[in-house]
Amino acid sequence: MLDTTREVEVPEGITLSLPVASLVSRSLAFLIDQVISWLLIFVAIQIFQFLGRFGDGMILISIFVIQWFYPVLFEVFYNGQTLGKKVVGVMVINDDGTPIDWSSSIVRNLLRVADFLPFFYAFGFISMMFSRDFKRLGDFAAGTLVVHKMEQIEKDQKIALDGLAPKVPLTLEEQSAIIGFAERTSRMSNSRVNELAGYLGPWLDQEKIKQGAESSAVQLTRIAKWLRGHA
C-alpha cells in the first residue's frame, strides 16, 4: 500500500506512523518564513537606520543572524517549528523521531546553500521530488525529517442515539470505519449513505429495516456510538 507515512519505533516499543510532508506544503512554509524574515530585516532596518554607521553595522549583523539563525532558533526552541511551519502545520524531527537538536538544525539550515544551487533551490526541489520521505539535501546531511504535526484531537461530536453493541468482535480497522461512517454521514449525500450502509445491511437487524423503524444507516450509527464507548 502506497502511503506517505514513515514508521518510527520509539524506544518504548510503540510504533508511530508519522505523515511526512512533501515539497508543496514545505515550500509554502518556507515562503511564509521568508516573508517573516524579510519583515524582520525591514524592522531591523527601520530601527537602526537612524543610528549612522553603528546602525549600519547592527543592520548587517541582524541580517546575518536572521538569514542564518532564524530557522535554527525556532526549530530548536519551538518544538521543531518555524512560524511558517506552524502555520502550515508541519514540524522538523530527527529521522528516529527524536526532537531536533542544535547540530541537526544548524546542518540542515546551513546546507540550504547547497539546496539553493544552481538557482533558487532547484537542487533542493529535485531532491525532495525524488527521494523517499521527501528530503532535501540538508535533510540528508542532518538526518532530519519534516512531518505533518499530529494534532491533539478534540472530543468528537455527540450522536443523539442509543448505543448498540455489535455481536461480532470487530477489528480496529472495522471499528474505525463504522465510527468514521457515523461521523461523516453529514458530509455525504443520502443515497451515498444508504449505499454504504447497504453493504452491511444483511448483517443488521432485518426486521427493523423492513418495518422502516430503523434503517441500516441508523443502526450503524448506533453501533458507532457504542464503539466510542458512550453507550
Added chain:
Amino acid sequence: MSDLTFDNNDESNNVETAKAENTGMNLQQGTELIKTLSENINKTLIGQSEIVEMALTCLLAGGHLLIEGVPGLGKTLLVRSIAKSFAGEFSRIQFTPDLMPSDVTGHAMFDPKSEKFRIRKGPAFTNLLLADEINRAPAKTQSALLEVMQEKKITIEGKSQPVSSPFMVLATQNPLEQEGTYPLPEAELDRFLMNVLIDYPAIEDEVALVKTITTGEIDDSILMRELTAVTDPDSIIALQNLASSIMVDDALFDYAVRIVAATREWSGVQMGASPRASIALIRAARALALVRGSEFVTPDEIKAVALPVMRHRIVLSAELEIEGIGVSQVIADILAQVAAPRD
C-alpha cells in the same frame, strides 16, 4: 574507608543481633557470610576491594550498578566472581548498535512440532546480568533493559515472567561519549542505585596481581576455577532481607534528605538529585552497614555511599566541568558542608 571501620568488627560479638524477619539468619551469621564472600571474590580481583565492597553493597541493597571505566579492568571478572561465589547464574550481553530488545529479553518462537509458540528466554533471565557498554545500543534496546530492571519481570507475548531472584544488573558505560553512543536519558539513570568508577589498581596491587598471574597461574580462567561457591542464592535473598532490617536513626533520614537537597541548591550544579536519591542513599547505607558488619547505620555509611549513589544523578554546570571539578569533587564539598548529625 577500611580504616574507619575498625571499631565495628571487634565489637560485633557482644551486640544483640538484629534478626531479619522470615529468615533464619542473624547479623553475626550474615557478617561472616559476607566476609567469606568478599574474601572469595577478592581472591580473583586484586586491588579492587572498594569496588567489590560497593558491588556487594549494591547486591544486598537489591539495586543495580552502573560501572564506568576503561575496558580491561576486570568488570566481567567481577561479575563472574560474584555470581560464582553464590552459585548464581550469570550472563553477559555486549551491547552493540544492532542489538535488538528481544536479544535482551527473549522472544516467542513457533515450534512446528507442537504447533505452539515457545518462549525463548533471553539472557536477562538470570541472577547477575552484565550489560557491557550499555550506551552503544540504541535507545529502544536500553529501554528494554531498563524495563526489566524496574519491573524485575519480562513480558513476552503478553505473558509476564519474573526474572530469577536475586536479580542485579551491572551495566558498564563507555567513559568517552564517542560517535555512535546513545546516552541514557537523564530521567532513566535513576534506575541505577549506584554508579562506580573502576580505575587502575594501585601499583602495589598491580604488582601482586601480576605476581599471582605469572607465578604458576596463567590466566583469568584459572583464577576463576579456584573460586568456589561459598553460599547460595537463597542466602543472598536472606542477606537482602537482613540489610533492609538494619537500624537507621531518624537523624540519618534527615541527614540523607539534607544532602540530597543540598545538591539542588549547590551553585555549579545544573540539575540536582531527585528526592528518590535520598531513599537510595538510605538503602545503600543499610547494605553497606551490613557489609561492614554493623547492625546500625551511622553517618559514615551514608557518606561512603553518597558518591556512588549520587554521581549519576546530578548534572554539573559548564563552569565546574571546565575547571576540571568533577562530580566527585562537588559531592565531597557538599558532604563536607552539610552538617553531620551529632547531637
Added chain:
Amino acid sequence: MRQEEFEQRYQPEWKAFQDSIEIAEKFSRRRGDNQKVLDGFAEHYRQVCYCLALARERQYSPYLIQKLETLVFRGHQIFYQKRLGIFKRIYQFIVFGLPNAVREQATFVWIATALFYLPGLIVFAIVLVFPELVYAVVDPDMVSNIESMYDPTADRLGRERQSDTDFMMFGHYIRNNIGIAFQSFAGGIIGTLGTQFFLIYNGVFFGAIDAHIINIGYQETFYGFVAGHSSYELTGIVLSGAAGLQLGWAVIAPGQFSRKQALINAGKRGMVLMYGAIFLLLIAAFVEAFWSSISSVPPTTKYWVGGAGWLIVILYFTLLGRGRRV
C-alpha cells in the same frame, strides 16, 4: 476492561502527563519548570506508552488510540530532548571540544591547509618574480582598488576611524566572511569540488595580492592592517574548508557506511569544525574592525600582536583540551 472504564481509570494520569508536556513545550520556561516536568516524567511517559499498547491490543476506538498516539509522540519529543544548556556547550566546545575535533580530523585540516597555502605560495613566488602576472589572476579593477586602499600616502588610513564606522565594518565582516565560510562548507557536498575551488581560489588570490603589494612597496600599510586578524581569519577559512572536504569525501568514499549515513556522519563531524570556523571568524571580524583599523598604533606593535595571534592559535589547537572527554 471496557473502554469507558479504561478511560476513566487513566484519564487523570493522561491529563497530568499532558499538562507537563504543555509546560515543556512552552517557548520560554524557567528552571523550576524543568524540574517539575522531569519529576516523574519517565513514569508517566511509560504509563501512557503502556496504555497505548493496551488500547491497540484491545482495539479500543480509533479516537482514543489517536489521542494516545499523539500524547506518546509529544512525550517522546520531550523525553529525548537533550537538556544540556547552550552556554555550557559553547563553553565546553571552546575549551576542549574544538581543539580535540581539529586534532581528530587532522588529515582533512592538513589537506585544506595545503590546498589553501600551497597554491597561494606558488602564485606569491611567481608574481614576485613576474610582477605583471598579477593581472592574470586578479581583476585589474580590483588591483587598483587594493592599491588605493593600502596606499601609504593616502590619508584614509592616516586618520582615526570612528567607533561607529568600526561597528559598521564589524557587521560587514561578520556577514561577509562567515557567509562565505558557510558556502565553502556546503560546496563540499559536490564531491569536495566546491570546497577545493574556494580554497585554491582564495589562496591564489591572497598570494597574488601579497606579492603585488610587496612589488609596489606598500608592505607597511598592508601588513599592518592584515597582521592582527590574519591568524584567526585564515585558520577559520582552513577549518571551513576542512569541514567541506570531509563532507565531500563522505560522498566520494563512504567507506563501510551507506552513502547517506556517511554523509550524515560527516555532516555531524564537519559541523564541529564549522562552529570553530564561525568562532574564529567572529574573532577575526572583531580584531579587523576594532584593532586593525587603528592607524595610530605603530606597525611594529601590530606585527607583534599579529605574531601573538598566530602563536595563540597554534598553541590553542595543539595544547588545549588534551586528555579531556569530548
Added chain:
Amino acid sequence: MDLEKMTAKVRPRKGWEAIDLGVALVQQHAISLYKIWFLITLPFFVVVAILLFDYAVWAYVAFWLLKPFWERPLLHFLSRELFGERLSVKECVKSFFQLAKIQWFPSITWRRLSFTRSLDLPIIQLEGLSGGQRSQRLKVIHSIGSGSAVWLTIFFVFLELVFYFAILALAFLLLPTQFSESLDFWNWVAADSEEPWAAMVLNFVYYCGVSIVAPFFTACGFALYINQRTHLEAWDIELSFKRLAKRLNEQGEPPLVRLASIVCAVGLSVMLLMNQPVNAYESTEQQNELSSEQQVVQAEIDQDKSVPEDETVDSYSIDNLDHASANRLIDEIMDSEDFNETLEDFRFERRFDSDEEKSLENSSSQFSTWGLLFAKFISFIVEFALWVVVAVVIIFLITRYRHLVTGLSPNLKNKKSRPKQLFGLDMSSEELPDQPWQVAKSMIQAKQYREAMSLLYRASLIWYMDNTDVVIREGDTELECLKKLKTFGNQFSGDYFSRLTQNWRRLAYAHQLPDSNVLTELCDQWPDAYVKPMGLNQDEEQTNE
C-alpha cells in the same frame, strides 16, 4: 471502479497532506511516467521546432498551449495504476489521441488558464460527464477546498520557472571559465528571436523544465481529486465495509446486531443527523459508478456541447511568459541582491572596505545630527564594552590557565578552609559548664543518659578545638573527628576519646545504652584525659590536612 484493488492507502487527509500522495505516486512510477511523457512530447517538440524554427516564440506557445493534452496519458496511467491495473507504456501512448479528444476545445482555451486545472482534469477525463452535470460536479469537487489546487498550480508554475533558470545557471557553471567570461552569458540567454537557434535552445530548456515538473503536477492534482472524493464519498469506509461484509460472509458469522433488539423509539432518521445533504452530487450518483472504471472514452460525444460562454480569459497566468518579460525578469534577478551574492561572494576580498564605507558615508549625511551623535555615543559605549569583555576574558584566561605556565595545579581548595565556629551542635565553650563531667554524672543519676553522653562528647570536641589547631568541618562525622583528633594530647586522651566516640555512636545511632559502670567510668576519666595534665605537645601538630 474496484476500490478493493486500490494500491495506495486511502484515508481522508487534511489540507496539504493530500498532495503528498501525488508526489509519492510519481516516485513509485517515475520511469513509466517519464517514458510516456517523452515518447509523446519529444517528437512533437522536435517537429514543431523544425517547422517553426524561425518563429521560436510560436513554437513555445504551441507547446505551452497543448500542455493539457500531454498530461492526459499520464493521468490515464496513474488512474489505472491506482486501482491495480497496470497499463503498458505503449498502451498509454497509443491512447493519446483518444484522450486528447475529450473536451479538447475548452481545455486549450479558457480552461487552459484555470487555476484548478490539475484538479479539474480528472473530473473531465475520468468521469466523462457532460454539460450541466459536469459543471455541477466541478462545483462539488471545488467546494471542499480548491484552495489547495490553486496554490498547487501557482507553485508548479513557479517550479517550472525555477528549473528553467536552474538549467541555464547550471550550464553556465559547467562551462569552461574562459568561455563564460568572454561571453556575456546573460545577454546570450536573453537573446530573443534575433538568433533563432538561441531562442530554440531556450525553448528546449523550458521544455526540460516542464518535463521535470509535469508528472508531478498531474499526479498531485489527481491526488487532490482522490482526496476530495474520499472526503465526499467515504471511499475508505466503503472499502472497509466491503471487507467486513466479505469477512462476515466467509466466516458465517452471526448477524452484527441482535435480531431481537429492543424496538427503538428513536424517530430520527439519518436525514436528521445530516446537516447539509449535498444535493448537487446526488444526481450524478449513477454515472460515477461507471466513471473511472470504464474510462469513459465514449463520453467524448458530449464534449463540445454546453460550453459555458461566460468565462473570460484573464492574463493572470504566469505561464504566459514571453521572451520580453523573461528579459525583464532576468534583469530583475540579475539586479537582486541574492543573485549577486551567490555569484560574487565566492571569494574573500575586501574591496568593500573603501567603496562601501564611502557610499555609506554619503548616505549618512541625511541623518539628523542628534541621531548621529546619539549613535556615535552608543557605538562608542558598545565598542568600549566589547573591549572590556575582551580584557575580562583575557584576565580570566590568564588566571585560569596560569598553572599551564607555572606548572602548578590550580589551587581550588583554598576556599574550603573555613572557620570552625559552625557546628551541628551548640559548640561555644562559654555555654559549657565548667565541670562537664560533674554535670554529666548528675544527668546520669537523673537517668538522662543520652544528654550526659552528648555533653561529654561535646566537651571533648570543644577541648580539642580550643587547644589544638585541628580544623573540624561541619560535615565531619564522629569517626572522622576521631581519626583527626586521636593523635593529639597524650596516649590516654586518645584512648579515652576513641572509647567515648564508640559508646556515643552506639547510643546515638543504635539506641544502645552502655553499661552504667561504663558511663560512670567515662565521666570519671574525663578530667584525667583533658583537664589534669598534658601540656599539649605542640611539636606533634603535623597532622592537620
